[in-house]
Amino acid sequence: DIQLTQSPSSLSASVGDRVTITCRASQDAGISLAWFQQKPGKAPKSLIYAASTLQSGVPPRFSGSGSGTDFTLTISSLQPEDFATYFCQQYENYPYTFGQGTRLEIK
Amino acid sequence: EVQLEESGGGLVQPGGSLRLSCMVSGFTVSDYFMDWVRQAPGRGLEWVARCTSKARGDITVYAASVRGRFSISRDDSKNSLYLQMNSLKIEDTAVYFCVRGYNSFDTWGQGTLVSVSS
Numbered sequence: 001d002i003q004l005t006q007s008p009s010s011l012s013a014s015v016g017d018r019v020t021i022t023c024r025a026s027q028d029a030g031i032s033l034a035w036f037q038q039k040p041g042k043a044p045k046s047l048i049y050a051a052s053t054l055q056s057g058v059p060p061r062f063s064g065s066g067s068g069t070d071f072t073l074t075i076s077s078l079q080p081e082d083f084a085t086y087f088c089q090q091y092e093n094y095p096y097t098f099g100q101g102t103r104l105e106i107k
Numbered sequence: 108e109v110q111l112e113e114s115g116g117g118l119v120q121p122g123g124s125l126r127l128s129c130m131v132s133g134f135t136v137s138d139y140f141m142d143w144v145r146q147a148p149g150r151g152l153e154w155v156a157r158c159t160s161k162a163r164g165d166i167t168v169y170a171a172s173v174r175g176r177f178s179i180s181r182d183d184s185k186n187s188l189y190l191q192m193n194s195l196k197i198e199d200t201a202v203y204f205c206v207r208g209y210n211s212f213d214t215w216g217q218g219t220l221v222s223v224s225s
Contacts, residue, residue, distance in 0.1 A: 034210075034212065042217075044204075046213050055213060087152055094168050096142075096157075
C-alpha cells in the first residue's frame with residue numbers, strides 16, 4: 001500500500017498568509033494525487049486532482065504541485081473560509097489511501 | 108445539478124448486516140466509477156470499495172479490511188449505488204460517503220452514519 005504522510009499535522013495562520021502543506025508518498029504515485037478540504041460535520045470537498053489541476057469552481061488561490069513522492073498544496077492568501085482540515089489522497093494504486101490530515105486553524 | 112444522497116445507516120450489533128443506498132441525480136451512475144469512502148469518528152478517511160463504469164466492465168475492488176464482508180453494487184434502473192455490509196465489526200463504525208470517482212473523487216454525498224455496538 002502507498003502510505004501518505006502529511007506535514008504539518010496542524011498549522012496556525014492568519015488571514016492573508018501564504019501556507020503550504022506537504023504530502024509525502026511511501027512509493028511513486030506519479031501525478032495521481034488529489035487534495036480535499038473538509039469542514040466539521042461536512043463531506044470532503046475536492047480541490048485538486050492530478051497533482052496540480054483545480055477542480056471546477058475552486059478559487060485560484062489554491063494550487064498544487066509535485067510528482068512521484070513529494071507533493072504540496074499552497075494557499076496563496078488565506079481567506080476566513082479556508083480554515084478547515086486538508087487531506088491528500090493517492091489514486092495511483094489500489095487501495096487508494098489518504099494522508100492523516102492537516103488542521104488549519106486561525107492564529 | 109450533480110447530487111449524491113446516502114441512506115440506510117443506523118445502529119447495528121456486531122455480526123449484523125446493513126445495506127447502504129446512494130441515490131444519484133444529475134448524471135447516469137453507470138457511466139462513472141463509483142466509490143464508498145468512510146470516516147470513523149474523529150479520524151481520517153478510508154477508501155472502502157469501487158465499482159467501475161458499465162463501459163469498463165462493472166469491476167468491483169475492495170479494501171482489505173472489508174473484502175469478503177462488504178459488497179458494492181449498482182441498480183441502473185434506479186440510478187443508485189449500494190453497499191451491502193455483512194459480519195459488521197465495531198471498527199466499521201463510521202460515516203460512509205458515496206463518491207463519484209471522476210478526476211479522483213470529484214463529488215461526495217453528505218454521508219450516513221453506521222454505528223456498530225452491542
